[in-house]
Amino acid sequence: QKEVEQDPGPLSVPEGAIVSLNCTYSNSAFQYFMWYRQYSRKGPELLMYTYSSGNKEDGRFTAQVDKSSKYISLFIRDSQPSDSATYLCAMSERNAGNNRKLIWGLGTSLAVNP
Amino acid sequence: EAQVTQNPRYLITVTGKKLTVTCSQNMNHEYMSWYRQDPGLGLRQIYYSMNVEVTDKGDVPEGYKVSRKEKRNFPLILESPSPNQTSLYFCASSLWGDTEAFFGQGTRLTVV
Numbered sequence: 001q002k003e004v005e006q007d008p009g010p011l012s013v014p015e016g017a018i019v020s021l022n023c024t025y026s027n028s029a030f031q032y033f034m035w036y037r038q039y040s041r042k043g044p045e046l047l048m049y050t051y052s053s054g055n056k057e058d059g060r061f062t063a064q065v066d067k068s069s070k071y072i073s074l075f076i077r078d079s080q081p082s083d084s085a086t087y088l089c090a091m092s093e094r095n096a097g098n099n100r101k102l103i104w105g106l107g108t109s110l111a112v113n114p
Numbered sequence: 115e116a117q118v119t120q121n122p123r124y125l126i127t128v129t130g131k132k133l134t135v136t137c138s139q140n141m142n143h144e145y146m147s148w149y150r151q152d153p154g155l156g157l158r159q160i161y162y163s164m165n166v167e168v169t170d171k172g173d174v175p176e177g178y179k180v181s182r183k184e185k186r187n188f189p190l191i192l193e194s195p196s197p198n199q200t201s202l203y204f205c206a207s208s209l210w211g212d213t214e215a216f217f218g219q220g221t222r223l224t225v226v
Contacts, residue, residue, distance in 0.1 A: 034213050043118075043204050043217030044157070088157070092213070101172075102214060106156040 003027050006089055006105030015114050019076040023089035023105045026070065030091040030103070033065050035074045038086045038107065047087075048074065079112045086110070116141050120205050120218035127195055127225055135190045135221050137205030143215075145208045146188040147172065148180065150201040151220075157204070163188055195225040 006023045013019055021035075032051055036044035048063040050056045056063045062075040072091070076083055089105040118139045127133055139146065147162035149172075159172030163182040177199055179191040188207075192199060202222050208215035 032213065041220070043206075043220050044214070045217070046213065046215055049213055090157075090214075102159070104157045106154070 001026060003103045004089065004091060004105045007108055008106055010109040010111060012111045012113060013079055015079060015081060015112055017079050017112070019079050019083070019110060019112075021074040021076075021087050021089075021108050021110070023072050023091075024070055025072070025091060025103075027091075027093065027103070028067070028070065029093040032092045033063070033072050034090045034102075035061075035063055035072075036088040036090065037083075038088060040085075044088055081112050081114050084111045116216065118205055118207050118216045118218040120203075120221050123219060123221060125221060125223050127223070129196055129225055130194050133192050133195060133223075135192075135203060135205075135223070137188045137190065137218060138186050139188075139205075139207040139216065140186065141207065141209070141216065142185065143207040143209050144185065145210060146182065147206050147214065148178070148188070148190045149204045149206065150174065150199075151204060152201050160190070160203075192223075195223075197225045199223065200225050 004025045035048040037047050038044045050063050053065045053067045060077045064073040086107040086109050088107045090102045092102050121136045144165045148160040149157045151157050158174045160178050161180040163169045169180050204220050205218040206214040
């Protein structure tokens with residue numbers, strides 16, 4: 001079993017829809033949770049960064065962390081064709097020496113159709 | 115503009131011919147790292163650097179070398195490339211080591 005599981009999709013939605021992207025994980029020591037967006041032939045771009053549990057909102061994007069269920073979500077409201085990309089989740093735990101290692105999901109491909 | 119710059123963007127080379135992929139950031143970040151991205155395997159860290167002259171292995175360091183002589187530059191060296199190193203490579207940097215804040219545009223390497 002992988003430490004981080006992410007449905008690869010593809011997910012296809014109409015413009016204006018609410019999109020829900022999810023990752024599950026097995027390591028209860030994860031404390032830092034991130035979502036990245038990666039357009040085709042580009043590098044990943046950090047979208048959201050949260051520590052521990054709770055919600056974080058930034059414009060049309062909301063990140064949720066449920067540590068009891070080991071489940072994180074990214075919601076996109078009023079989705080736009082420009083949101084079409086692959087969305088990667090990543091997470092880490094703080095370990096000795098102030099070092100940390102990111103564990104990545106494989107990404108979910110999203111297509112928002114006009 | 116804050117950015118991480120990789121060069122070259124595309125490279126086709128032959129087995130065994132040493133190559134270097136350069137990475138430079140203009141944000142005075144202490145933390146830099148290299149990843150490779152492969153279908154079905156996702157992003158895997160090759161090496162990272164917490165600061166100048168401080169480097170350490172990631173998950174897949176075999177066949178790669180790095181150096182960090184200046185804060186802004188973090189080149190990736192393949193001394194003797196092999197076909198299994200054909201991949202999409204990304205350099206990343208951040209102010210602290212908590213996350214990968216900025217990624218470069220990527221270098222698509224093909225080893226024949």
